[in-house]
Structures are given as C-alpha cells and as structure tokens.
Amino acid sequence: MFNFMIFPCLGENLKKVTFIPQWSPQAQFAGYYVAYEKGIYKKYGIDLNILKGGPDSSSVEFLEKGKADFATMWLSTAIQKRSKGVKLINIGQIIQRSALILVAKKSTGIHKPEDINGKKVGLWGDEFQIQPNAFFKKYDLKVKVIPQSFSVNLFLRDGVDVASAMWYNEYHTIINSGINPEELITFFFYDHGLNFPEDGIYALENNFKKDPSLSCAFVKASIEGWQYAFAHPDEALDIVLKYMTIAKIPANRAHQKWMLEKTKDLISPQDNKTFIGILLKADFLRVAKELKENGFIKEIPEFESFCRECSVHAEK
Amino acid sequence: MNLSVESVPYMLKNRGIAFKLIVLITLSSALVFLIILSYNYYASRRMIEKNVKENAKNLAFSTANRIETILRSVQKVTENMACYLENSSYNKKELLQFLKITVENNPEIYGSAITFEPYAFDKKLSAFAPYFYKENGKTRLKNLQDIFQHNYFISDWYQIPKELDRPVWSEPYFDEGAGNIMMATYSVPFHKDVNGNRQFMGVVTADVSLEWLREMILSIKILKTGYAFLISKNGTVITHYNKELIMNETIFSVAERRGDALLREIGRKMIRGESGFVPFRSIVRGRPCWMYYTPVPSSGWAIGVIYPKDELTEDIIHLNRTVIFLGIAGILLLSVAVILNTRSITRQLIEMSEAAERIGAGDLDIELPPVKSGDEVGKLTAAFHYMKTSLKEYIRQLTETTAAKERIESELKIASEIQMGILPKKFPPFPDRTEFDIFATIKPAKEIGGDFYDFFFIDQNLLCFVIADVSGKGIPAALFMAVTRTFIKAIATPGIAPGELLTKVNEELCIGNDSNMFVTIFCGILDTKTGEILYTNAGHNPPLIIQKGKQIIWLEGERNIFVGAMEQVNYKTYRIVLNPGDVLFMYTDGITEAMNENEEQFTNERLEKDLIALQDKPIQEIVDRIMEKVVSFAHGVSQSDDITMMVMEFKGSDYKEE
Numbered sequence: 001m002f003n004f005m006i007f008p009c010l011g012e013n014l015k016k017v018t019f020i021p022q023w024s025p026q027a028q029f030a031g032y033y034v035a036y037e038k039g040i041y042k043k044y045g046i047d048l049n050i051l052k053g054g055p056d057s058s059s060v061e062f063l064e065k066g067k068a069d070f071a072t073m074w075l076s077t078a079i080q081k082r083s084k085g086v087k088l089i090n091i092g093q094i095i096q097r098s099a100l101i102l103v104a105k106k107s108t109g110i111h112k113p114e115d116i117n118g119k120k121v122g123l124w125g126d127e128f129q130i131q132p133n134a135f136f137k138k139y140d141l142k143v144k145v146i147p148q149s150f151s152v153n154l155f156l157r158d159g160v161d162v163a164s165a166m167w168y169n170e171y172h173t174i175i176n177s178g179i180n181p182e183e184l185i186t187f188f189f190y191d192h193g194l195n196f197p198e199d200g201i202y203a204l205e206n207n208f209k210k211d212p213s214l215s216c217a218f219v220k221a222s223i224e225g226w227q228y229a230f231a232h233p234d235e236a237l238d239i240v241l242k243y244m245t246i247a248k249i250p251a252n253r254a255h256q257k258w259m260l261e262k263t264k265d266l267i268s269p270q271d272n273k274t275f276i277g278i279l280l281k282a283d284f285l286r287v288a289k290e291l292k293e294n295g296f297i298k299e300i301p302e303f304e305s306f307c308r309e310c311s312v313h314a315e316k
Numbered sequence: 317m318n319l320s321v322e323s324v325p326y327m328l329k330n331r332g333i334a335f336k337l338i339v340l341i342t343l344s345s346a347l348v349f350l351i352i353l354s355y356n357y358y359a360s361r362r363m364i365e366k367n368v369k370e371n372a373k374n375l376a377f378s379t380a381n382r383i384e385t386i387l388r389s390v391q392k393v394t395e396n397m398a399c400y401l402e403n404s405s406y407n408k409k410e411l412l413q414f415l416k417i418t419v420e421n422n423p424e425i426y427g428s429a430i431t432f433e434p435y436a437f438d439k440k441l442s443a444f445a446p447y448f449y450k451e452n453g454k455t456r457l458k459n460l461q462d463i464f465q466h467n468y469f470i471s472d473w474y475q476i477p478k479e480l481d482r483p484v485w486s487e488p489y490f491d492e493g494a495g496n497i498m499m500a501t502y503s504v505p506f507h508k509d510v511n512g513n514r515q516f517m518g519v520v521t522a523d524v525s526l527e528w529l530r531e532m533i534l535s536i537k538i539l540k541t542g543y544a545f546l547i548s549k550n551g552t553v554i555t556h557y558n559k560e561l562i563m564n565e566t567i568f569s570v571a572e573r574r575g576d577a578l579l580r581e582i583g584r585k586m587i588r589g590e591s592g593f594v595p596f597r598s599i600v601r602g603r604p605c606w607m608y609y610t611p612v613p614s615s616g617w618a619i620g621v622i623y624p625k626d627e628l629t630e631d632i633i634h635l636n637r638t639v640i641f642l643g644i645a646g647i648l649l650l651s652v653a654v655i656l657n658t659r660s661i662t663r664q665l666i667e668m669s670e671a672a673e674r675i676g677a678g679d680l681d682i683e684l685p686p687v688k689s690g691d692e693v694g695k696l697t698a699a700f701h702y703m704k705t706s707l708k709e710y711i712r713q714l715t716e717t718t719a720a721k722e723r724i725e726s727e728l729k730i731a732s733e734i735q736m737g738i739l740p741k742k743f744p745p746f747p748d749r750t751e752f753d754i755f756a757t758i759k760p761a762k763e764i765g766g767d768f769y770d771f772f773f774i775d776q777n778l779l780c781f782v783i784a785d786v787s788g789k790g791i792p793a794a795l796f797m798a799v800t801r802t803f804i805k806a807i808a809t810p811g812i813a814p815g816e817l818l819t820k821v822n823e824e825l826c827i828g829n830d831s832n833m834f835v836t837i838f839c840g841i842l843d844t845k846t847g848e849i850l851y852t853n854a855g856h857n858p859p860l861i862i863q864k865g866k867q868i869i870w871l872e873g874e875r876n877i878f879v880g881a882m883e884q885v886n887y888k889t890y891r892i893v894l895n896p897g898d899v900l901f902m903y904t905d906g907i908t909e910a911m912n913e914n915e916e917q918f919t920n921e922r923l924e925k926d927l928i929a930l931q932d933k934p935i936q937e938i939v940d941r942i943m944e945k946v947v948s949f950a951h952g953v954s955q956s957d958d959i960t961m962m963v964m965e966f967k968g969s970d971y972k973e974e
Contacts (some may be wrong), residue, residue, distance in 0.1 A: 159479035177550035
C-alpha cells in the first residue's frame with residue numbers, strides 16, 4: 001500500500017524478475033524478504049518473485065537452467081561453476097566472512113587446533129570440506145572424517161568429537177540443546193587465514209549484459225533490504241518467521257534472532273574496510289587458490305570477468 | 317497544622333483514657349493477630365509446598381514409569397530382532413518375512429526397518445534397507461535406500477547408533493509419510509563375526525508413534541491450570557498444551573528469549589537425567605510455579621509437572637481473607653466493648669473531677685456520685701465522700717478557730733497600738749529647748765515585740781533617755797516592757813544616776829519574775845548645759861558617737877547583765893561629755909541582726925560604715941537612711957524583730973537657732 005502510493009505509475013513498468021536463495025527461508029536471507037515486503041524492489045523498478053530454496057531446489061541449478069534470474073550461492077560454489085564453464089557472475093558479495101566453523105566440546109580435551117589430531121570430525125559434503133581440509137593441512141592434522149548430516153545430534157550424543165557448524169545456525173542449535181558456550185571451543189576459519197566469503201548474488205553473464213542496470217538495481221535493493229533489516233531487527237524477524245511459516249519450516253524466534261545478529265556481523269564486520277556488496281580480489285584469489293589446490297578446479301577464472309562492480313551501473 | 321514527631325505522643329498524652337485504651341488494645345491485638353496470621357500463612361504454605369513436592373514427585377515418577385514401560389517393550393522387540401540378525405542366517409525372503417511379522421505382531425510399533433551397511437547384505441547392493449510400516453490396517457513395504465537416494469547412512473537414526481555402537485532413541489520427529497504424526501525411532505546396531513572380528517552390519521529400527529504419549533501427558537491436569545510437559549534429550553519440547561512450542565522450541569530457546577539463566581540451568585539438569593523440585597516460571601505465560609522434573613531413563617527425555625503457585629495457595633489465601641475479615645470484626649467488637657467499659661469508668665471519673673473542681677471552688681454541699689461498686693473507681697468515690705465530709709468538718713472547726721484567733725489578734729493589735737502610743741512620737745518633742753535635738757523611730761515586727769525607747773526631763777536640765785529590748789515576743793514581752801518603762805519613769809528622780817536607776821529597776825523587776833524575762837537597757841542622763849552624759853549599759857548593744865568633724869566611736873563600757881535576770885546586780889554609771897555637734901546613735905539588735913535571704917546579718921561593721929557616710933547629716937535623715945539601708949539589705953526577707961533607733965544631737969547650751 002505504502003509503495004503503491006509513492007509509485008502509483010510504476011506498476012506497469014516494473015520488470016518481472018525471479019530470485020532464489022540457496023536455502024529455505026531463514027534470517028540468513030532476511031535482507032531479501034525484508035526488501036520484498038517493504039516494497040524496496042518495487043522502488044527500484046523490480047517486480048520480484050522469490051522462489052523457495054532448500055535441499056530440493058538448488059539455487060545454482062535454477063540459475064543455470066534459467067529458472068531464476070538471480071540466485072545466492074557461496075563464492076566457492078560460484079568459482080567452481082564458472083571454472084566449469086557456467087557463465088555466471090558475481091554482482092554483489094553479501095556475506096564477507098566465513099560463517100563455517102569447527103566446534104568441539106572442551107570436555108573432549110580439545111583446546112587448540114593441534115588437539116584435533118586423531119579425532120572424529122563431522123564434515124558436510126562438497127565445498128563445506130574445502131576450508132576444513134585446508135585447516136587440517138595447515139596444522140598437519142590426521143583426522144577421521146565422519147559424514148555429517150544437517151542435524152547436530154551426532155555431535156550432541158558424542159558420536160563425533162568435532163562437528164562442522166554454521167556460526168549463525170548449528171552453533172546456536174547446539175547452545176539451545178543445553179550446552180553452554182563456555183563448554184565449547186570454536187575454530188573460525190577467518191582466524192586461521194582461511195576466510196571464504198560466502199553468500200553472494202549471482203546472475204548469468206548474458207542476462208547481465210542485456211540489462212546491467214536491472215541486475216544492479218536488484219543488488220542495490222537487496223542491500224537496502226539488509227540495511228533496513230539490521231535497523232529494524234524485530235520487524236525483520238516477523239517477516240522471516242512469516243515466510244518460514246508459509247514454507248512449513250519450524251520457526252523459532254530466538255534462533256532466527258541469533259541468526260540475524262550473526263549474519264549482520266558477517267555482512268558488515270566491525271573491522272571491515274570495504275562496503276557491503278563488494279567482493280575483494282584478495283578474498284577471491286584465496287578461495288580460488290584453495291579450490292585449485294584441492295582439485296576442485298583446474299584453472300582460476302579471471303577476477304575481472306567473474307565479478308561486476310554494480311555500484312557503477314546501479315546509478316543509471 | 318504541623319504534626320511534628322514530638323507532637324504525636326503529646327497528642328496521645330492529652331487524650332482520654334477511652335481513646336488511649338482503644339488505641340492501645342486495638343493496635344496490640346491487631347499486631348498479635350497479624351503475627352499469628354503471617355505465621356499461619358507461612359506455615360501452611362510450607363506444609364502445602366511439602367505436600368506438593370511429594371505429590372509432584374509421585375506424579376512425575378508414575379508418568380515417567382508409564383512411558384518407560386512402553387518404550388522398554390519396543391526396545392525389547394527391537395533388540396530381539398538385532399539378536400536374531402546377529403545369530404541367524406537368512407535370505408532376503410526370510411528377512412522380509414521376519415520384518416513383516418514383527419511389525420504385524422507388535423501393535424505399539426508403527427514401522428520397522430533393517431538397514432545394512434553398503435554391500436553388507438549383498439555384495440552387489442550398495443544400500444539395502446527394507447522398511448515395513450502400517451497403513452490403513454495393512455502392513456506395507458518401502459525401500460529406504462530408494463527414499464534416501466542410497467544415503468541413509470548419515471541419517472541420525474543410522475549414524476548415531478553406529479558411531480556410538482549402542483542402541484539409541486532418536487529425537488522425536490514429525491513423520492509426514494505417516495500423516496504428520498510425532499514419532500521416535502529406536503535404533504539397535506547389529507554385528508557379525510568375521511574372522512573373530514565383530515563387524516558392524518547395520519541398524520535395526522522401530523518407529524513408535526508418540527501420539528499416545530501426547531494424550532497421556534495432556535490428560536494430566538493439575539489443580540486448575542497446572543500441567544505436565546515432556547522434553548527430549550536436546551531439550552526440545554515434545555508435548556505441551558501449547559502446540560506452537562512443540563518441536564519448535566527447546567527449553568533453552570525459551571530461556572534465551574526470556575533471558576532466564578535459571579531456566580537454562582533447570583533445563584540442563586533435566587537433560588542430564590536429574591530429578592528435582594524447583595520454582596519455575598511457566599514457559600508460555602511466565603507464571604510462578606513449582607515444578608518437579610524427572611527423566612525417562614531409556615530415552616533421556618525428561619518430564620516436568622507444573623503446579624501454579626497461586627493455585628496452590630488459593631485456598632490459604634481464601635481462608636486468610638476470611639480470617640482477616642473475622643479478625644477485623646473481632647477487633648472492632650473489642651473496641652466497642654472497650655469503649656462501653658471505659659465509658660462507665662470515665663463517666664464516674666468525669667463526674668468526680670467536676671465535683672472536685674466545685675469542692676475546690678468551695679462548694680461543699682454538692683451531691684457526689686453514689687458509690688456503685690467495690691472496684692477502684694468505687695473506692696475512689698467512697699474516698700471522695702469521706703474527703704467531702706472531713707473537709708466540711710475541718711472547715712467548720714477552722715472557721716471557729718479562726719474566729720477565736722482573729723479576736724485575740726485584734727485585741728493584741730489594739731494592745732500593741734496602745735503600747736506604741738505611749739512612746740513619744742512627736743518630734744521635735746521639746747521645741748523650746750535648742751541645746752539638743754532628739755529623734756527616734758520604731759518599726760515593729762509582725763509579732764508584737766518588746767523594743768521601746770523613752771526620754772523625759774528629770775529636772776530643768778537633765779534629760780533621761782532609754783532604749784531597751786525585752787527578751788521574747790508577744791504579749792508577755794509587751795507587758796514586761798510596759799512594766800519596765802513604768803518602773804524607769806517612776807524611779808527616775810532628780811539626782812539619781814543611771815546605774816542606781818537600773819539597779820533599782822532590776823530589784824523591782826526581779827520580784828515575782830517567775831517567767832524569767834529580762835530586758836537589755838541603755839540608759840543615759842544628759843546635762844543639757846554641759847553635754848555631760850552619765851550612762852549605764854545593761855547588756856544592750858553599744859551606741860555610737862558621731863563626733864562632729866571627727867570620727868565615729870563606739871561607746872564602750874561595761875555592758876553588765878540584763879535587767880531582770882538576776883537579783884542584786886549593781887549597775888555602774890559611766891560618764892562621757894559630748895561636744896556641741898556630737899551625735900549619739902542608739903539602736904536595738906533589730907538593726908545589726910537584720911537578715912537577708914542568704915542568712916547574713918547586717919552587722920556592726922556595716923552600720924558603722926553607713927554612719928560614716930551620714931556624718932553631719934540631720935539626725936532624722938540619719939535614721940531614715942539607716943532604715944532604708946536595713947530594709948534594702950533584708951531584700952524582702954520578713955522582719956523578725958523590732959527595729960528601733962534613737963539619735964540625740966547635742967548642740968550646746970549657747971546654740972541659737974538661726
């Protein structure tokens with residue numbers, strides 16, 4: 001209603017666009033849902049349709065097959081796809097810090113990276129293993145890798161000594177299963193020189209070329225959505241929880257609140273010198289190098305063709 | 317109105333007895349009542365809480381046991397299956413038949429699966445996991461390897477028992493395939509001996525619906541709104557009357573949302589398998605409650621039974637309200653009784669105080685309240701009656717006595733006036749005699765005293781003068797004085813010396829002086845032509861001579877004994893010659909022994925000093941001044957003795973008035 005009043009004549013000129021986040025609705029994507037709900041996309045001339053992401057709907061696949069115009073995915077995923085010939089490009093890097101961590105109970109005697117040697121470590125598949133493997137190599141650790149599902153129960157029941165966790169998600173699930181933070185030891189890859197920026201906004205290169213200002217309007221609107229979400233966390237949580245309920249996903253406000261707070265730290269770290277949405281070449285090169293060394297890619301894609309500085313186009 | 321702290325007791329102090337009694341009795345009984353009430357409330361609360369603890373403990377244990385019994389029966393079946401798999405050989409058909417029969421024969425089991433490690437069942441099969449479940453009264457088969465796309469190995473129900481190498485209950489979950497009912501899975505790992513090594517083969521599972529559990533827990537009603545709830549090993553809410561919490565919240569997320577560290581600690585104890593009775597704020601509304609929690613040991617779940625505190629104490633509060641009402645009514649009744657009782661007392665007291673006022677004002681004929689009782693007030697009334705009668709009698713007697721006394725006093729006064737009247741009062745007494753001047757005064761004390769003075773010519777040139785002080789006071793002294801004076805006057809004849817005069821007077825006074833009275837006398841005879849004075853002093857205060865232009869001297873000389881004290885005393889005569897202008901100052905001990913409030917006497921020294929200051933003054937002024945000095949010295953202390961002064965100035969035979 002609000003936006004309709006301000007832009008009464010834009011309705012017909014809005015460009016229809018679809019977007020898919022890489023997972024089901026949660027505060028990790030608060031900015032997009034908030035921008036949608038608050039009419040920010042419409043303000044930028046976009047009539048957006050947000051598709052439901054999740055384990056059954058791969059955002060990469062949707063983007064690749066043209067089922068979505070924009071998608072979020074991890075930088076490591078995108079570099080792999082690009083090196084395999086999928087012409088996708090990064091138009092905005094949202095999460096600058098790696099949220100992937102290793103977590104262990106102090107009661108197992110783990111206090112520093114070296115203590116992990118010989119332990120059972122739960123790891124997720126694919127690109128979730130790149131940083132852990134680099135970490136093990138860096139500290140020369142021999143570990144017994146146990147495939148990890150999306151539940152942390154194996155860790156909670158002591159089936160593994162070390163588990164993978166997203167700081168904004170599984171870590172908090174562990175806390176809210178009754179283990180106190182001081183009973184846990186966490187290893188942030190950022191602290192060990194292995195920062196992998198995560199969620200970024202991607203589009204196919206061809207689509208971008210057709211209408212760069214549309215892509216950049218999408219990025220700008222998304223960033224504005226994030227800023228609004230950070231400024232109005234309660235409202236943002238209401239919106240996220242609404243979408244979770246629609247998607248029939250168990251919605252826990254305390255958990256989503258944690259996730260929103262941590263996502264904020266990851267998107268605009270306090271000591272960060274860059275702007276929201278900018279991918280640093282150094283970060284790109286670090287990820288690409290690890291990917292290459294671990295055999296995920298053969299060649300490192302050219303940074304300049306992989307990434308578009310959208311702030312330039314969005315002004316138009 | 318300024319009610320300072322001090323004015324409150326002051327206010328109370330001036331209030332009536334009835335008011336004080338009401339305040340005192342009401343306040344103290346209210347205090348006692350409050351103490352008893354509080355203790356009663358506290359004690360009954362303690363009692364109730366103790367009972368509640370027992371009650372809650374029993375309820376929690378019995379519920380946990382019922383759950384445990386059902387879970388154990390499922391465990392037994394599943395463990396038996398694993399045991400069969402470990403100890404028998406079977407082909408696929410036998411295996412499926414075994415699984416199907418097990419599901420069919422165990423109504424509590426919704427579905428059951430035998431899941432194998434890759435290639436463990438068949439070297440060609442990377443995954444084999446047949447699953448039988450009940451649907452619409454039939455037992456159907458599903459292949460989990462297809463549903464999980466050949467990767468059930470990382471499912472909790474498979475991976476956890478495998479990694480822990482022991483049977484486990486899964487966290488409860490909603491099963492969409494079974495109609496979105498809540499389920500839990502019991503998984504038992506099974507093994508095979510391969511060359512003496514115990515090799516992990518797979519996992520046998522049994523799914524149980526938890527719908528019965530939900531119904532069981534929800535059917536528990538405690539007091540009005542108390543309830544029971546169940547949490548899983550992770551603290552996840554499994555059953556709760558509020559459906560939104562189920563599987564969405566853990567006890568820890570509730571604690572986080574509420575910022576309730578205590579709740580988190582309780583939750584940790586619950587999932588650690590501890591039991592306890594704790595104060596608890598309810599999960600949904602945060603109401604103060606008591607909770608007993610205890611584990612369901614086989615699954616690691618925990619049950620909590622909740623007793624709302626306000627409902628527990630509802631009955632006591634109800635009872636207390638009634639007791640408070642009764643207490644207030646009782647105190648009011650008590651106040652009324654106190655008012656009535658004190659009224660009857662104070663009414664009599666007020667009547668008596670009014671009577672006392674009127675008696676005080678002199679009305680002894682008023683009617684006193686009758687003596688109604690034998691208590692203190694009755695005794696007081698009786699005493700008042702007695703006091704009134706006694707007072708009346710006393711006053712009657714007093715009136716008579718006073719009348720008599722007044723008559724005597726007035727007679728005495730007359731006598732005294734007569735007495736004073738016979739002393740020469742006219743000054744100058746001899747206006748035609750210029751050789752001397754004389755002035756005297758007497759200031760009688762309240763009681764009639766015995767001072768007197770006198771002067772008279774014996775012949776043409778000889779002036780006899782006397783100042784005397786009779787011992788004692790009152791009528792005897794006055795009479796003795798009159799007698800003495802009469803004798804002196806009678807005996808003073810021309811040619812007699814003062815010594816002889818007093819000797820004779822003494823002889824006369826001693827006759828029949830049984831009362832042993834005596835008198836001090838200074839007696840002199842002045843030859844008005846020469847200024848020669850013959851004198852004698854019978855125990856009297858020595859006079860002073862104020863010499864004109866010179867000093868003041870005491871007229872010393874033998875003081876002899878008082879007149880009338882002893883017979884046959886021979887008083888000697890002395891001689892002194894006054895020069896013209898010399899003044900003779902005579903007085904009685906009323907001057908020198910005048911007292912002030914510090915009981916100090918005026919003394920000779922002070923008299924001499926004052927006289928020095930009055931040298932050369934006219935004799936009447938000397939007398940007046942000395943009188944003033946004595947009066948101001950006494951400073952209001954009542955005069956106890958007559959004050960008498962007589963002053964004589966010799967002017968010389970050739971003195972002529974100018």
